[in-house]
Amino acid sequence: MRKNRDDMELALDVPQPRLRAVPSEAAPLPLDASDAELLARVGERDRAAFEMLHGRYVRPVFSLALRRLGDRGHAEDAVQEAFAAIWRSASTYRPERGAAGGWLYTVARNAIVDRLRRNGPAADAELPELASAEPGPAQHAEESYTAWRVHRALEELQPREREVIELAYWSGMSQSEAAEYLGLPLGTVKTRTRSGLARLATVLEGELL
Amino acid sequence: MTREPNFDELVGAETSDAERERLRRAHELLLQVGPPPELTPQLRKAPGFGVTHLPRRRVVKRRALLLLAATLSVAAVFAAGYTVANQRGGSTSSTLPRLLALKGTAAAPHARATLEVWRSRSGNLPMTLSVVGLPKLPAHTYYEVYLIRNGRPWGACGTFRVAGGAHAVTLTLNAPYSLRKGDSWVVTRPGAGGVEPGKTVLRPVTA
Numbered sequence: 001m002r003k004n005r006d007d008m009e010l011a012l013d014v015p016q017p018r019l020r021a022v023p024s025e026a027a028p029l030p031l032d033a034s035d036a037e038l039l040a041r042v043g044e045r046d047r048a049a050f051e052m053l054h055g056r057y058v059r060p061v062f063s064l065a066l067r068r069l070g071d072r073g074h075a076e077d078a079v080q081e082a083f084a085a086i087w088r089s090a091s092t093y094r095p096e097r098g099a100a101g102g103w104l105y106t107v108a109r110n111a112i113v114d115r116l117r118r119n120g121p122a123a124d125a126e127l128p129e130l131a132s133a134e135p136g137p138a139q140h141a142e143e144s145y146t147a148w149r150v151h152r153a154l155e156e157l158q159p160r161e162r163e164v165i166e167l168a169y170w171s172g173m174s175q176s177e178a179a180e181y182l183g184l185p186l187g188t189v190k191t192r193t194r195s196g197l198a199r200l201a202t203v204l205e206g207e208l209l
Numbered sequence: 210m211t212r213e214p215n216f217d218e219l220v221g222a223e224t225s226d227a228e229r230e231r232l233r234r235a236h237e238l239l240l241q242v243g244p245p246p247e248l249t250p251q252l253r254k255a256p257g258f259g260v261t262h263l264p265r266r267r268v269v270k271r272r273a274l275l276l277l278a279a280t281l282s283v284a285a286v287f288a289a290g291y292t293v294a295n296q297r298g299g300s301t302s303s304t305l306p307r308l309l310a311l312k313g314t315a316a317a318p319h320a321r322a323t324l325e326v327w328r329s330r331s332g333n334l335p336m337t338l339s340v341v342g343l344p345k346l347p348a349h350t351y352y353e354v355y356l357i358r359n360g361r362p363w364g365a366c367g368t369f370r371v372a373g374g375a376h377a378v379t380l381t382l383n384a385p386y387s388l389r390k391g392d393s394w395v396v397t398r399p400g401a402g403g404v405e406p407g408k409t410v411l412r413p414v415t416a
Contacts, residue, residue: 059248060244060252063245071386071387079252079254082213150242170243171380173372173376175218178372196226198228198235200238201231201232201235204238
């Protein structure tokens with residue numbers, strides 16, 4: 001395995017990754033491999049499968065960590081620890097016991113909670129003069145899982161769909177402004193937005209919809 | 210407030226009622242959860258596992274010894290500093306800005322913005338940025354909001370794009386940091402070669 005300086009620095013931040021990744025001799029991974037298939041391959045120390053799984057879940061894990069820890073530095077550390085835990089324990093995943101996404105959520109959440117226990121939450125910089133609207137623990141957990149699923153589902157979109165969805169929802173642009181910004185016909189932006197929403201709905205169907 | 214996307218505008222009138230309801234639920238979920246956080250270059254790369262490490266127990270033990278030695282040596286200094294900080298109002302939450310006005314720098318002289326800081330939620334500090342007068346950037350480049358600490362860019366709070374100087378944009382951002390007294394924000398545009406943080410285009414209006 002190639003070892004460059006970045007690999008060394010990143011690896012040193014991860015707790016007890018003492019097992020070496022070995023090149024997989026299995027068949028190449030299809031891009032649409034399911035999470036369960038990837039986990040099975042990670043359990044066999046398949047580095048390519050791990051990287052694919054990381055690409056799919058790093059943003060939801062980071063989002064979850066930020067929600068729980070409230071500090072970007074701690075959250076980044078927790079992400080590293082969560083993926084180290086996934087690497088270590090992937091072989092314990094049993095598909096018959098539940099969906100891979102749920103298993104990954106549990107492993108990630110546990111890693112984040114471990115970090116929370118070790119460091120304690122970051123000092124909260126709330127504005128004391130405003131009334132609290134903080135959710136209770138149950139609502140908090142439900143919101144965290146919803147965000148996890150939706151952010152994971154966003155990773156399923158084609159880049160061109162994701163781009164228009166992000167512009168529409170989080171950049172404050174109208175469809176016309178997005179079309180002008182992207183240099184695309186308005187109809188194309190509308191089509192991509194609609195197909196992106198439809199894909200999200202399909203991915204999320206049965207779990208949240 | 211943030212311009213909320215109009216579902217009817219997004220979906221159009223050509224879909225069936227059943228499909229429309231399916232899409233509406235996805236639409237509502239996107240509004241509910243907000244944007245995923247931006248990733249640092251380190252996070253974008255899967256962690257490496259190709260290095261054999263010292264057993265963690267030994268590392269922890271060594272770290273613990275170092276920590277103990279450091280703790281003993283600075284305990285007196287820490288106690289004194291803590292007392293002084295308290296006397297000077299070291300707590301920051303009551304001094305946070307609630308509404309910050311920003312004006313364009315020479316790089317964007319016609320730009321104006323307000324940044325509203327909201328109560329912390331789920332570990333994030335929501336903010337609403339309303340901005341007008343920023344020029345449109347080349348494709349795949351973004352304006353970035355930076356938290357300023359001790360006079361220097363300290364942490365990224367989010368990115369955005371604008372359609373052009375005439376278009377006002379209002380968006381929500383999150384600062385997943387613990388704020389301190391004196392913290393402020395600026396907006397930057399990408400530097401040469403994509404270096405971040407780039408050139409400041411909006412900075413706080415000073416009294």
